[in-house]
Amino acid sequence: MxxxxxxxxxxxxxxxxxxxxxxxxxxxxxPPAQAAPDGLTEQDITFSSGDLPLRGTVIAPTASPGVRRPAVVMVHGSGRVSREGYRQEAEAFARAGIVTLVYDKRPRKSKSDVDFELLADDALAGFRALRGRADVDPAMTGLWGVSEGGWVIPLAAARSTDVAFLVAVGASGVSPERQQSWNLRNRLTGLGVSGSMVDTVSRTAIGLVVGAGLFPEAGYDPAPALARVTQPVLGLWGEQDRVIPGGESMRVFQESLDRGGNTRYTLRTVPGAEHTMRVSADGIRRGDEVSPEYLGLVGSWVNGLAAGPPAASTGPLPRQEGRTAAVEPVSPGAQLAAVAVLLVAFAGYGLSAAVRRLRGRRGAPPVRRPARWLATSGLLSVLGLLGYLGYLSTSGAKTPGAVVLGRPVPWLGLQFLALVVVVAAITTAVASWRARSRLSPAHRARLGLLLAGGAVFLPWALHWGLLVP
CATH class of the missing domain: 1.20.5 (Single alpha-helices involved in coiled-coils or other helix-helix interfaces)
Structure with a gap:
């Protein structure tokens, strides 16, 4: 019962x-833990950063009863990055006895939707999820960040004393705008490009993006956050890094940590490694192999923290091609106004000629030939530059075209067109003056607008490097 x-x-x-x-x-x-092919274990997890669910994978050594191990959360670089992009390093860290969490980066609504504070929230959410595992030593759990992640993890560590250590890989010590300008200059010169186009892409175009507010976190200064970090820090820069200025960055890390009173850091250059620690001979062409020396440094340093953090130590500075420079913002309003005047002036002349023909007006007006040259070459030059800069922006300036005499062929074509515009403008102005007595009021107005476009084109083309060697 x-x-x-x-x-x-x-x-x-x-x-x-x-x-x-x-x-x-x-x-x-x-999801159950899965046996990895090499004896490691994997487990997919979901954790929340605010209202946003994030998915990741914990890769760990085979569990031993009662054994707690050091652990690390891997924080992404820029762009749309998933956990799979860091699997090679994560498995290597796990083989070294470090439980590692890799997770999918939060989705972005647009290229300008980047917030380092939100990314730090995500890193701390993953940190809390990893730190609570039975096989993890909570007092030995830290953050690893590469590239953009090097800006993010000091913000996270400064907000949580639970973070035990930081590993910064290819982290920039300068603002994103300076770093990107330096990166683009290196990328173009590495492809054999020289002359005005390098400055146009690496400074003028970046300045316009900054001025328009389309460069997220453009002026972010990493030094204050670094000065608030009290945890042990391992900073690593590739000897062949052409993406971030390694020499300046290592110096900023050292000075900022010293200023905050942190004497528990190790700063090193990794020989033969590029920005993401892949083996590379020149920093431009890279292989798939992750530098074994880098992996060994991370594993030994993290595991060595159990015996106490090492004293402050800085190795030789990485090789750096030239110093970074401040980027002057370019007014988007002024540029839009200039482009509008140029398009109206050059396209308007052709449209008015088409309307004149449709109305059945016969006879060739004076100054027709040089004016047509000016209108046609001017319109092609403006549209060509806008299109080419747009292409370089979407492709990251990785394929500017075949290079001849230090200039990509498209850029040479644009410079030639710009010279044609200047010559045509001078020719049209002289011909208009000589034929002024034979010009009708309507044609004078058309030529006046066209010549105004030619006058605006000269400083505009100089500003964008089209008339500069």
């Missing part, structure tokens, strides 16, 4: 059954 429904025994049995069912449900929902 069962106990009475309101008896203590019956109520205890009901609670026991409910608890057992809940545990069974959670077990069914939680």
């Amino acid at each position: 069962l106990p009475e429904s309101n008896s203590p025994i019956r109520r205890a049995l009901r609670r026991l059954l409910a608890t057992t069912a809940a545990i069974a449900a959670l077990t069914a929902l939680s």
Whole structure:
């Protein structure tokens, strides 16, 4: 006979059954640890950063009962990055005895939707999820960040004393706008490009993006956050890094940590490695192999923290091609106004000629030939530059075209067109003056607008490097 429904025994049995069912449900929902081919284990997890669910994978050494290991959360570089992009390093860290979490980066609404504080929230959310595992030593759990992640993890560490250490890889010590300008200059010169186009792409175009507010976190200064970091820091820069200025960055790290009173840092250059620590001979062409020396440094440094953090130590500065420079913002309003005047002036002349023909007006007006040259070459020059800069922006200036005499062929074509515009403008102005007595009021107005476009084109083309060697 069962106990009475309101008896203590019956109520205890009901609670026991409910608890057992809940545990069974959670077990069914939680993905089991999976055996990796090399003996490591993997487990997919989901954690929340605010209202945003993030998915990741924990890669760990095979668990030993009662053994807690150091652990690290890997924080992404820029762009749309998934956890798979860091699997090679994560598996290497796990083989070195470090439990590692890699996760998919939060989705971006647009290229300008970047917030380092939100990314730091995500890193800390992953940190809390990893730190609570049974096989993880919570006092030995830290953050690893590469490239953009090198701006993010000091912000996270400054907000949580629970973070045990930081590993910064290819981290920039200068603002994003300076770093990107330096990166583009290196990329173009590495492809054999020289002359005005280098400045146009690496400074003028970046200045316009900054001035228009389309460069996220453009002026972010990493030094204040670094000065607030009290945890041990391992900073690593590739000897062949052409993306961030390694020499300046290592110096900023050292000075900022010293200013904050942090004497527990190790700063090193990794020989033969590029920005993401892949083996590379020149920093431009890279292989798939991650530098073994880099992996060894991370593994030994993290595991060595159990015996106490090392004293401050800085190795030789990485090789750096030239110093970074401040980027002057370019007014988008002024540029839009100039382009509008140029398009109206050059396209307007052709449209008015088409309307004149449709109305059946016969006879060639004076100054027709040089004016046509000016209108046509001017329109092609403006549209060509806008199109080419747009292409370089979307491609990251990785394929500017075949290079002849230090200039990509498209750029040479644009410079030639710009010279044609200047010559045509001068020719049109002289011809208009000589034929002024034969010009009708309507044609004078058309030529006046066209010549105004030619006058605006000269400083505009100089500003964008089209008339500069």
